[in-house]
Amino acid sequence: MSAGEIFWDIVPYVALAMIIVGTWWRYRYDKFGWTTRSSQLYESRLLRIGSPLFHFGMLVVILGHVIGLLIPESWTEAVGISEHMYHWGAAIPGVIAGVATLIGVALLVYRRRTSGPVFSATTLNDKIMYLVLVAAIVAGLATTMIGAFEGNEAHNYRETVSPWFRSIWILQPRGDLMAEAPLSFHIHVMIALVLFAIWPFTRLVHAFSAPFAYLFRPYIVYRGRDEASKGQLVGSQPRRRGW
Numbered sequence: 001m002s003a004g005e006i007f008w009d010i011v012p013y014v015a016l017a018m019i020i021v022g023t024w025w026r027y028r029y030d031k032f033g034w035t036t037r038s039s040q041l042y043e044s045r046l047l048r049i050g051s052p053l054f055h056f057g058m059l060v061v062i063l064g065h066v067i068g069l070l071i072p073e074s075w076t077e078a079v080g081i082s083e084h085m086y087h088w089g090a091a092i093p094g095v096i097a098g099v100a101t102l103i104g105v106a107l108l109v110y111r112r113r114t115s116g117p118v119f120s121a122t123t124l125n126d127k128i129m130y131l132v133l134v135a136a137i138v139a140g141l142a143t144t145m146i147g148a149f150e151g152n153e154a155h156n157y158r159e160t161v162s163p164w165f166r167s168i169w170i171l172q173p174r175g176d177l178m179a180e181a182p183l184s185f186h187i188h189v190m191i192a193l194v195l196f197a198i199w200p201f202t203r204l205v206h207a208f209s210a211p212f213a214y215l216f217r218p219y220i221v222y223r224g225r226d227e228a229s230k231g232q233l234v235g236s237q238p239r240r241r242g243w
Contacts, residue, residue, distance in 0.1 A: 022200030054104030
């Protein structure tokens with residue numbers, strides 16, 4: 001077994017352990033620090049543009065990675081999706097989402113650097129996080145673009161990186177598969193592992209408590225000013241007797 005195979009067998013579990021232990025520690029001993037440390041009061045114009053671009057772009061990127069890494073190639077072929085069709089169907093939205101994410105994070109970094117109060121509230125921890133985050137996005141875009149320009153000669157990551165990723169979760173690591181991938185994939189995955197390892201210790205930890213329940217909560221019923229004096233409830237739901 002080569003050093004590269006051993007590396008890709010062990011490092012993912014180190015990063016996973018740091019995520020689990022770090023998140024537990026942060027929640028146990030730093031609950032008041034579990035926040036984005038919002039700076040919207042200091043500057044909101046660039047934030048209104050950069051934040052949606054970053055968050056929605058990142059959401060698409062993450063979903064694309066989950067689909068590409070967890071769904072085996074044999075499954076898509078079984079439903080009639082050729083590898084060429086899958087490649088372009090993933091690459092085009094992936095590049096668009098990656099560019100949107102990069103523009104969004106660039107605006108957020110520019111905002112932090114040029115807005116005095118926001119810059120004063122920026123910690124060394126934030127700077128390291130932004131550096132690793134930007135590096136991960138750039139490396140991912142570069143890997144995607146390299147594959148697009150190579151055409152038929154492009155490396156099929158669904159035969160190496162994807163099965164390696166799945167093998168991690170069933171506790172049967174196949175570092176040999178990851179070792180076969182090109183250098184661009186090694187760089188991208190390594191930066192991603194570093195990002196995940198530091199995730200619990202940065203403002204990114206707030207992603208673990210994102211208010212997804214808001215999407216499914218019932219409509220809020222409230223009193224309108226004109227109706228309050230009459231005791232009638234006005235809202236997004238139909239009025240109900242006894243309310």
